[in-house]
Amino acid sequence: MTPRVRTALLISGRGSNMRALIAAARAPDFAAEIALVLSDQPDAAGLESARKMGVAAAALDFRSYPGKAEFESALDQRLRAARVELICLAGFMRILSAPFVEQWSGRILNIHPSLLPDLRGLKTHERALAEGRSGHGCTVHYVSADLDAGPVIVQARVPVLTGDDAETLAARVLIEEHRIYPLALDKVARQLRVAGARAAQA
Ligand code: GRF
Numbered sequence: 485m486t487p488r489v490r491t492a493l494l495i496s497g498r499g500s501n502m503r504a505l506i507a508a509a510r511a512p513d514f515a516a517e518i519a520l521v522l523s524d525q526p527d528a529a530g531l532e533s534a535r536k537m538g539v540a541a542a543a544l545d546f547r548s549y550p551g552k553a554e555f556e557s558a559l560d561q562r563l564r565a566a567r568v569e570l571i572c573l574a575g576f577m578r579i580l581s582a583p584f585v586e587q588w589s590g591r592i593l594n595i596h597p598s599l600l601p602d603l604r605g606l607k608t609h610e611r612a613l614a615e616g617r618s619g620h621g622c623t624v625h626y627v628s629a630d631l632d633a634g635p636v637i638v639q640a641r642v643p644v645l646t647g648d649d650a651e652t653l654a655a656r657v658l659i660e661e662h663r664i665y666p667l668a669l670d671k672v673a674r675q676l677r678v679a680g681a682r683a684a685q686a
Pocket of ligand 1 (some may be wrong): 499622
C-alpha cells in the first residue's frame with residue numbers, strides 16, 4: 485500500500501476544521517494521515533479534542549519564545565522530527581514568515597472563510613454582509629508569502645439569506661469548510677504521492 489502523506493494540523497482555537505480533517509483521515513483510502521496537531525495557544529480547546537480523537541497534540545506557546553524567528557524555528561524542528569510532509573492551517577491565527585513559507589513551499593494549506601480573492605483578511609462574514617453580497621463561501625488554498633493570496637485548491641459557495649447576521653452566515657460557511665477541507669487535503673496528498681513515486685523512479 486502506498487504510504488499516506490504525514491500531515492500536521494496547526495490550530496489556535498476550537499478546532500472544528502481540525503476535527504473534520506481527523507475524522508476524514510480515518511477512511512482507509514484517504515491519502516493523508518494526521519500525524520500531529522500543534523497549537524500556538526496552550527489553552528486552545530482543539531488540543532484536548534485532538535487527543536480525544538487519538539491524535540498526538542502539543543502546544544508551542546508563542547509567548548515563551550523571544551520572537552517569531554525562534555518560534556518558527558522550534559515549529560520547523562517539531563514538524564521535521566515528526567517526519568511531517570504537509571501542513572494544514574486550521575484556524576491558526578498567526579501569519580507565517582516568508583522564509584518559513586518558502587521552506588515549506590507547496591506544502592502548506594489554509595482554509596479561509598471567503599471566496600478568495602474576495603475578502604482577504606479578517607471579519608469576512610461581517611464584510612460580506614456590509615457590502616450587501618448575495619453569495620459568500622470558503623476557500624482552501626496554498627499558503628504563499630502574501631496573506632490569503634496563494635493558489636486556490638477548492639472553493640464552496642453559500643447564499644447570503646435575508647435576515648442573516650455574521651453568526652448565521654458563519655455557521656452556513658462552516659458547514660462547507662468542513663466538507664471541502666478534507667477534499668482538498670486528500671487531493672493535494674494524492675498529488676504529492678504521485679510526485680514522490682515519480683522522483684523515486686527517476
Ligand atoms: C474558520 O472559520 C476558518 O475558516 C478560519 O478560522 C476559523 C477556524 O475555526 N481560518 P475552527 O477552529 O476550525 O473551528
